[in-house]
Amino acid sequence: MGWWNRLRRYFGGADPAAVPELVERLEGRHEDVSVALVELPVQRRPSGEVALRDADATGAMLDAATDQLPHARRQGKERWSCGSCQADLGGMPGAEQRADLRVGPGKGPPFTLEVTMPGWQCWSCGAVQVASDDERANSFREAIMAAMASGGVKRS
Numbered sequence: 001m002g003w004w005n006r007l008r009r010y011f012g013g014a015d016p017a018a019v020p021e022l023v024e025r026l027e028g029r030h031e032d033v034s035v036a037l038v039e040l041p042v043q044r045r046p047s048g049e050v051a052l053r054d055a056d057a058t059g060a061m062l063d064a065a066t067d068q069l070p071h072a073r074r075q076g077k078e079r080w081s082c083g084s085c086q087a088d089l090g091g092m093p094g095a096e097q098r099a100d101l102r103v104g105p106g107k108g109p110p111f112t113l114e115v116t117m118p119g120w121q122c123w124s125c126g127a128v129q130v131a132s133d134d135e136r137a138n139s140f141r142e143a144i145m146a147a148m149a150s151g152g153v154k155r156s
């Protein structure tokens with residue numbers, strides 16, 4: 001990260017009006033899923049538009065959620081089990097759980113994706129996990145889009 005910050009400072013010093021290469025923080029929410037994109041790498045187009053530095057970053061965010069977020073397993077409509085020890089977690093998800101995911105798109109530096117969504121801490125093994133189903137996967141995507149839109153960041 002060191003060289004990148006130096007580079008950012010260099011460009012910032014050269015042209016105070018320049019859009020930073022990293023966007024400090026963008027927040028978005030959809031239904032019961034919230035995200036924050038921290039130090040998102042972006043690029044400014046000649047047209048003045050700001051876009052993701054790497055168009056694959058949204059895919060990388062979805063991959064990070066799949067790979068790094070511990071998921072409870074849905075067992076039918078109203079029952080969930082612990083993704084770690086299979087203990088019965090009961091019905092509706094409990095308190096909101098928060099996780100920081102590291103996202104590494106192909107181009108540009110990695111960034112942090114903060115996720116807050118309903119889940120559980122397992123009463124049996126203590127594993128923290130989120131309720132992951134199709135509805136919330138959709139909310140997760142929508143929350144990311146909302147966060148980018150809040151900063152006027154185009155996907156590609």
Ligand SMILES: [Zn+2]
Binds near residue numbers: 083084085087122123
């Ligand atoms: Zn457990």
